[in-house]
Amino acid sequence: MKTLFDKIWDAHVVTTVKDGPTQLYIDRHLCHEVTSPQAFAGLRARGLTVFRPKQTTLTADHNIPTMWQNKPIRDSISRFQVETLAKNASDFGLTYYGLNNPKNGIVHVIGPENGYTQPGMTIVCGDSHTSTHGAFGAIAFGIGTSEVEMVLASQCILQTRPKTMRINFEGKLGKNVSAKDMALYMISQLTTGGATGYFVEYAGEAVRNLTMEERMTLCNLSIEMGARGGLVAPDETTFNYIKGREFAPKGEKWEKAVAYWKTLKSDDGAAFDKEVTFDVGKIRPMITYGTNPGMGMPIDGTIPRLDEIDEAGKISFEKSLNYMGFSPGEKLEGKQIDYVFLGSCTNGRIEDFRVFTSYVKGKKKANNVTAWLVPGSWQVRKQIEAEGLDKILEEAGFELRQPGCSACLAMNDDKVPAGKYAVSTSNRNFEGRQGPGARTILAGPLVAAAAAVNGKITQP
Numbered sequence: 015m016k017t018l019f020d021k022i023w024d025a026h027v028v029t030t031v032k033d034g035p036t037q038l039y040i041d042r043h044l045c046h047e048v049t050s051p052q053a054f055a056g057l058r059a060r061g062l063t064v065f066r067p068k069q070t071t072l073t074a075d076h077n078i079p080t081m082w083q084n085k086p087i088r089d090s091i092s093r094f095q096v097e098t099l100a101k102n103a104s105d106f107g108l109t110y111y112g113l114n115n116p117k118n119g120i121v122h123v124i125g126p127e128n129g130y131t132q133p134g135m136t137i138v139c140g141d142s143h144t145s146t147h148g149a150f151g152a153i154a155f156g157i158g159t160s161e162v163e164m165v166l167a168s169q170c171i172l173q174t175r176p177k178t179m180r181i182n183f184e185g186k187l188g189k190n191v192s193a194k195d196m197a198l199y200m201i202s203q204l205t206t207g208g209a210t211g212y213f214v215e216y217a218g219e220a221v222r223n224l225t226m227e228e229r230m231t232l233c234n235l236s237i238e239m240g241a242r243g244g245l246v247a248p249d250e251t252t253f254n255y256i257k258g259r260e261f262a263p264k265g266e267k268w269e270k271a272v273a274y275w276k277t278l279k280s281d282d283g284a285a286f287d288k289e290v291t292f293d294v295g296k297i298r299p300m301i302t303y304g305t306n307p308g309m310g311m312p313i314d315g316t317i318p319r320l321d322e323i324d325e326a327g328k329i330s331f332e333k334s335l336n337y338m339g340f341s342p343g344e345k346l347e348g349k350q351i352d353y354v355f356l357g358s359c360t361n362g363r364i365e366d367f368r369v370f371t372s373y374v375k376g377k378k379k380a381n382n383v384t385a386w387l388v389p390g391s392w393q394v395r396k397q398i399e400a401e402g403l404d405k406i407l408e409e410a411g412f413e414l415r416q417p418g419c420s421a422c423l424a425m426n427d428d429k430v431p432a433g434k435y436a437v438s439t440s441n442r443n444f445e446g447r448q449g450p451g452a453r454t455i456l457a458g459p460l461v462a463a464a465a466a467v468n469g470k471i472t473q474p
């Protein structure tokens with residue numbers, strides 16, 4: 015009896031070093047401008063080529079502006095990063111979706127939308143949120159730059175087998191409760207270290223009922239509780255999503271692939287090293303109040319009091335609240351905010367824009383709010399336009415930007431000023447994450463929409 019993880023892992027083992035790591039074959043490799051330059055430099059220094067060039071795809075996302083992408087990038091460091099990526103792609107003969115390419119977008123958005131991400135695969139990228147691709151029933155995880163070099167050179171990687179954990183979400187999600195709320199709730203319960211050393215499988219009725227995009231949101235945040243990755247067994251929802259996409263198998267190959275994908279589930283009675291169950295009926299729309307994604311609570315909740323925090327955590331708890339400008343025991347509902355960011359590989363897909371738009375339709379953006387609405391890819395942006403969502407957003411006083419990581423992290427022009435509050439659909443609320451001194455409140459797209467319209471934290 016095997017878990018889903020075991021089945022995929024075992025099918026990719028090349029050799030195992032006795033008492034050491036496994037040499038694992040990698041099906042898909044994605045690269046972006048931040049973590050790949052030294053890897054390519056390493057290949058050059060050793061006179062190596064890319065072993066299987068068709069299995070690596072490059073995209074520019076972190077350092078790019080989200081306006082005027084047809085003009086040269088103004089910031090010289092960012093421009094250099096992106097130019098280096100383009101040069102590496104052409105020198106090593108790799109597919110590259112650069113600026114203004116219709117397939118450009120955030121690395122974890124474009125893989126799935128092109129059908130490049132498929133069940134049963136091993137997928138890596140020099141990026142922690144590679145866990146997103148696990149939504150398709152793939153072993154997908156982030157790697158370091160030296161490992162990027164290893165994959166480029168050999169299409170393999172040395173990995174220690176992680177432990178397995180299953181997280182069951184039972185019951186039905188309440189009204190206005192999203193996959194993001196499930197994830198923030200889960201991390202608030204398990205803490206940011208709760209899954210360290212584990213690869214998580216998400217299961218249960220509530221997970222089966224999620225769309226592919228919602229499963230991606232959930233898997234995306236796996237890394238924020240320390241997990242190596244997270245995955246969901248593929249089912250009809252998965253197959254329907256993949257069917258017909260550019261890199262999806264076609265014709266007879268499709269039938270064969272689906273027959274194999276249907277075997278990709280944990281056997282009844284397969285043993286996990288740890289198992290946790292949540293009743294989703296208890297989950298309400300969430301926000302974070304601190305400086306790690308585990309510091310979350312329902313919107314109408316109160317920040318824990320100092321006496322509720324254990325001795326060891328008191329100093330960092332106080333430091334965190336101090337940075338945020340909040341007090342222990344405070345309620346945040348009704349609190350004024352300054353920025354709203356809809357986007358990132360967590361919540362920058364079409365369904366997120368549909369949810370956001372459905373709330374703001376016929377309403378107006380609050381005057382005190384600067385809103386950045388950033389599609390995860392050009393294909394997402396095209397779909398937004400095809401559905402006329404851009405018009406509705408415009409009428410409500412919003413402006414749609416061009417794709418990129420944007421305000422998810424302060425590596426490009428979209429920085430939240432010091433001291434300002436941003437309700438953000440991204441995945442990290444670390445100090446300085448959205449700009450030096452910026453204060454991030456993580457939430458789902460619906461809560462972000464309510465904040466954008468009301469100018470403060472409110473129930474959607």
Ligand SMILES: CC(C)[C@H](C(=O)O)[C@@H](O)C(=O)O
Pocket residue numbers: 048049076140141142143156423
């Ligand atoms: C820049 C990159 C290495 C980083 C990551 O690995 O996650 C970024 O994508 C992030 O979200 O912090």
Ligand code: SF4
Pocket residue numbers: 075076120121122141143358359360418419422423440441
């Ligand atoms: S959108 Fe944010 S989390 Fe995702 S890859 Fe870009 S920087 Fe990382």
